[in-house]
Amino acid sequence: MKKLLFATVFAGSLAALAVTLYLMLTIYSGDQGMSGGSETALGAHSERVVVISQEQGSYVMDEIEKGARTAAAGHGMMIDFWGVYRSNDEELLKQIDIAIASKVDGIILEGADRPDFVRLVNKATEKGIPVITINSDAPGSLRKTYIGSNxxxxxxxxxxxxxxxxxxxxxxxxxxxxxxxxxxxxxxxxxxxxxxxxxxxxxxxxxxxxxxxxxxxxxxxxxxxxxxxxxxxxxxxxxxxxxxxxxxxxxxxxxxxxxxxxxxxxxxxxxxxxxxxxxxxQHYEDMGKMSVDLLQRWLDSERLPLDPSYYTPISVVGPADVKEEAP
Incomplete structure (x- = not known):
């Protein structure tokens, strides 16, 4: 029974280690000429940015990713998209910590005004990694700005x-x-x-x-x-x-x-x-594009400081609006 318990714990530890190593490899792979799920237009010397989501695979993040990829391509920036598929605060915090340890040039993430989340945002800032919150904010943190709906x-x-x-x-x-x-x-x-x-x-x-x-x-x-x-x-x-x-x-x-x-x-x-x-x-694609554009602005030290928040448009969508969108 003890052997079985030990084997189970050992296998679980190996799995967790594998996930951690994979995420770190994804960030470092840009310097080795590997894609690792990221995109870059200029190669090894491009800025490396990671977008971390609390709802990976959702319509919201798909739209944000679309806008972020477009902007990153325009800046020649390498960009990765991480996140959790279900509410998993522990895994989300772990991914932020990995991004910090990987010494990325910037982090864009969905915010949460909680002490553990704020602590990691502040940790990144103290290490010289700018953090921008998107779609949801962490106003009590040292993030550079928030982009999203009011x-x-x-x-x-x-x-x-x-x-x-x-x-x-x-x-x-x-x-x-x-x-x-x-x-x-x-x-x-x-x-x-x-x-x-x-x-x-x-x-x-x-x-x-x-x-x-x-x-x-x-x-x-x-x-x-x-x-x-x-x-x-x-x-x-x-x-x-x-x-x-x-x-x-x-x-x-x-x-x-x-x-x-x-x-x-x-x-x-x-x-x-x-x-x-x-x-x-709520114009999520605009959020993605603006977040990358503003992060690049920060990295280039242009027109600083950034405003505390950049609000994207909101509008009520009713039957008439949907009818107009129909092909």
Whole structure:
């Protein structure tokens, strides 16, 4: 039994070591003429930058990556894309630490205003590696700047749209992420600020136990406890389909509208089909391009210091907007 336990622990350690070595090799491979998943236009002496994501493989990061690759190619910069596919704070922090140890020229990452995250951003800065946050911020850190949406303004914009669509009255169910983020809190702050001006509008949430579950379970919980709810607003980017399915299961499609802080292809398709009333476009590709352009500006010591934040456009996407985009 002890031999089996030892073998299992040993195998796990080897696997973790292999992942670490692979990530470090990916960064160093640029000097050896290997691609390692990165792109460069000028070869071994180009700046080496890594983009680290909290949601690798998502629509958001695919769009950010598209913009970042375009900008990197224009600057002759070698760029790699790392990240975790599911919420894994430990692995995310490990990747940041590896990037620092690899002495990259710059780091672009999705921020989190947590002590462990801030500590690593500050560590990179102290070692002369500029860090730029993208899409979500870490304002308490020494990052050089933030590029992305103003999440507080997103809440205000969506609140204004909801108030208009509901004619200033009605109960709205809010579907949250299982783990509340700074982004969610800023959106809710703006949303509440607008809707509090309308005495006829009320925001409701799933019960404490249900709030940690997926979007469909939160929707069911709200429908169970607040039968007069007439609309739902989804904070998680991938929650639209689950909210709609739960509403349909309860035969509430005709008297329940759905709104999203998201405008992914799936959300737009559901808006087109009349299942979701509106989403929020956040221009992720622009974020990717701007983050690389500003990092290059910092590396070239041009027009410094950078502004604390560079906000990308936001806009409500409704049926008319989706119809205009159709081929």
């Amino acid at each position: 999440h507080y303004q997103e809440g205000i914009l969506m609140g204004q749209h909801l108030a208009q669509q509901l004619h200033g009255k009605g109960t709205i169910g809010v579907i949250t992420n299982a783990e509340s983020s700074d982004t969610d809190q800023l959106r809710l702050k703006g949303l509440r600020e607008v809707l509090d001006r309308h005495a006829g509008v009320k925001l409701v949430f799933a019960s404490e136990d249900a709030s940690k579950l997926q979007a469909s379970m939160q929707t069911f919980d709200i429908l169970n406890h607040v039968p007069d709810v007439i609309a739902f607003i989804g904070l998680p980017a991938d929650s639209g389909k689950r909210i709609v399915e739960a509403v349909d299961f309860r035969s509430r499609r005709k008297d329940s509208q759905v709104f999203m802080f998201d405008a992914s292809p799936q959300t737009k398709s559901m808006i087109k089909d009349g299942l979701i009333q509106a989403g929020l476009s």
